[in-house]
Amino acid sequence: MxxxxxxxxxxxxxxxxxxxxxxxxxxxxxxxxxxxxxxxxxxxxxxxxxxxxxxxxxxxxxxxxxxxxxxxxxxxxxxxxxxxxxxxxxxxxxxxxxxxxxxxxxxxxxxxxxxxxxxxxxxxxxxxxxxxxxxxxxxxxxxxxxxxxxxxxxQPVEQRFPQMRPDPALPANAPERLGFALFQQNCMACHRLNGGGDAQVGPDLNLPHNPTEYFAAPWLRQLIRDPQSLRQWPQSKMPAFSEAVLNEAELDALLAYLEHMAGRKS
The missing domain is CATH 3.90.420.10 (Oxidoreductase, molybdopterin-binding domain)
Structure with missing residues (x-):
């Protein structure tokens, strides 16, 4: 003993x-x-x-x-x-x-x-x-x-996960391209898209369904701005993205990318 x-x-x-x-x-x-x-x-x-x-x-x-x-x-x-x-x-x-x-x-x-x-x-x-x-x-x-x-x-994200890239035919200044960059900075740490990504925290944002397919635009914006105001539970990990972090033009571009990728499931 x-x-x-x-x-x-x-x-x-x-x-x-x-x-x-x-x-x-x-x-x-x-x-x-x-x-x-x-x-x-x-x-x-x-x-x-x-x-x-x-x-x-x-x-x-x-x-x-x-x-x-x-x-x-x-x-x-x-x-x-x-x-x-x-x-x-x-x-x-x-x-x-x-x-x-x-x-x-x-x-x-x-x-x-x-x-x-x-x-x-x-x-x-x-x-x-x-x-x-x-x-x-x-x-x-x-x-x-x-x-x-x-x-x-x-390797950069677009090389490792080509299934996440927007249509290469889009113009260089297309908002979907900016949205893809913003997705990498703000969303990829927790979410995957089309199975691409390494995060283990949140759900895939395109498979089986993209949030733009089941959220009306105002509610999706609210979810991103203040998740707890829309879906509240103690285990929630999604942070709020204020305008200081993601301004309105950037949020528009991010949503444009998500909506675009809803038509590019793989």
Whole structure:
């Protein structure tokens, strides 16, 4: 019995978790532990005055993300995969730049854990992509993925998932093309379309039916602007997309893309 108690005591003295961040980038692949990142030579305490996830000012010990992506180029494309299946698609260029907006990997210290995101929810850790001066480079809320487990270098979305592309015959300035870009930035982290995508959180937005096929336009706009005002349940994960995040012209383009893709099921 004493041996069992000693073993249990030893377990409870371990850190809360031993997190690992994995970068999958062929020859540039590598892995870091929480301790390695907290002790990284470029790690420092940063202030984020308006944190997207916590909705208030936060301080983090963080590493410039560019320092962890050495060898990657501005033409590369990355995907941040979270513990819950959230998969944020991100071009590498903004992540590598030194300003005006700058990307940081915030690292949760097991001895000083971050607060929960909400009652009954976990924190944003162990790893969270945060930005300083995000407004100066038009960084969107979906570019703040939290609970990150992996970073993957991948081909751009249109190459990996051709079934998601709008009709190539559309003019270059067609709103459906802008809508496709906005879909990648704002929707792909949670949703698939025509089976394309890596997200595991929300439903496919074209199969078996596209929301433009069963929602009247005003109600679909309301769902995007304020999901809880239309469908309310405690487990809902869909965020609200205010005009500060998605203006009216951009929302028009996004809906044009969805309506267009309703005729391109595959």
């Amino acid at each position: 004493r041996v069992c108690l000693l073993l249990l005591t030893g377990l409870f003295t371990l850190p809360l978790y031993a997190a690992q961040l994995q970068l999958d980038a062929d020859a540039l692949s590598r892995q870091w532990s929480t301790a390695e990142l907290l002790d990284h030579p470029q790690a420092m305490v940063i202030e984020v005055p308006a944190d997207v996830s916590y909705k208030r000012a936060m301080h983090y010990r963080a590493v410039p993300l560019a320092a962890l992506l050495e060898g990657l180029g501005s033409d590369d494309h990355l995907q941040a995969v979270a513990l819950d299946g959230f998969a944020a698609e991100m071009p590498a260029a903004p992540l590598l730049q030194a300003g005006p907006a700058r990307a940081w990997l915030a690292v949760e210290d097991p001895e000083q854990p971050w607060p929960p995101l909400a009652a009954g929810k976990p924190s944003a850790g162990p790893f969270y992509l945060v930005w300083t001066d995000p407004q100066r480079s038009g960084i969107r809320p979906e570019q703040w993925p939290f609970q990150i487990a992996r970073l993957r270098r991948l």
